[in-house]
Amino acid sequence: MNLILNFFSSVLDAIFPQKCVACKKDGTLLCEQCLCGFPVAPPAPLPFIHSVFDYQHSPTKNTLWRFKYKNARGFAKVFAERLYEEIIAELSDNIDAGSDEKYLLVPVPLHKSRLRERGYNQSSLLAKEIAKYDRSGMFEFAPDVLKRVRKTKPQARAEKRSARQANLHGAFTCSDYARVHGRTIILIDDITTTGATLLASKKALSLARPRKVLAFTIAH
Numbered sequence: 001m002n003l004i005l006n007f008f009s010s011v012l013d014a015i016f017p018q019k020c021v022a023c024k025k026d027g028t029l030l031c032e033q034c035l036c037g038f039p040v041a042p043p044a045p046l047p048f049i050h051s052v053f054d055y056q057h058s059p060t061k062n063t064l065w066r067f068k069y070k071n072a073r074g075f076a077k078v079f080a081e082r083l084y085e086e087i088i089a090e091l092s093d094n095i096d097a098g099s100d101e102k103y104l105l106v107p108v109p110l111h112k113s114r115l116r117e118r119g120y121n122q123s124s125l126l127a128k129e130i131a132k133y134d135r136s137g138m139f140e141f142a143p144d145v146l147k148r149v150r151k152t153k154p155q156a157r158a159e160k161r162s163a164r165q166a167n168l169h170g171a172f173t174c175s176d177y178a179r180v181h182g183r184t185i186i187l188i189d190d191i192t193t194t195g196a197t198l199l200a201s202k203k204a205l206s207l208a209r210p211r212k213v214l215a216f217t218i219a220h
């Protein structure tokens with residue numbers, strides 16, 4: 001019976017969390033004070049990837065685990081604001097004032113069977129929230145241009161990039177060349193480790209000859 005109660009209470013906590021994940025203060029998923037204290041990410045593994053927070057920090061890791069697996073979808077809004085700021089800072093050198101080009105916001109997709117199991121794609125939630133911060137209409141949410149066509153085995157953290165890349169071979173495909181061609185693509189994912197997933201995504205999109213592909217993650 002306890003097991004069942006625990007299960008329901010953890011489900012409820014995930015859906016209606018009462019306390020800050022880091023300091024346990026009531027009334028917020030992650031308080032501003034704790035978020036400000038999260039250490040910044042070390043340099044990302046590949047130059048086109050930009051991350052905000054250091055994944056080795058336990059509260060960051062714990063938060064992202066809940067966001068990905070425990071239905072704590074509310075974190076999308078919390079982290080989208082930080083990612084939005086990071087993207088704007090990175091793009092500021094590239095933004096052409098006279099251009100009305102919209103940047104394509106592309107979440108790293110899950111395979112449809114995994115999406116069914118998990119019920120949501122955390123990267124898609126993030127990209128959607130980032131689009132909401134974009135009051136000037138610079139971004140276009142484009143979740144359908146990249147597809148995960150092959151189900152891959154979960155990647156172990158210890159695996160090298162070469163092993164991860166082999167596992168991801170042929171996993172992604174660009175499903176709308178016309179929409180991607182000549183555009184700047186902003187790939188969104190929650191975490192990057194070796195960069196293999198983002199690199200495989202970039203390669204698939206590159207076949208449609210975009211202008212540029214950049215990637216942003218919450219943590220590395």
Ligand SMILES: [Zn+2]
Binds near residue numbers: 020021022032033
């Ligand atoms: Zn807190």
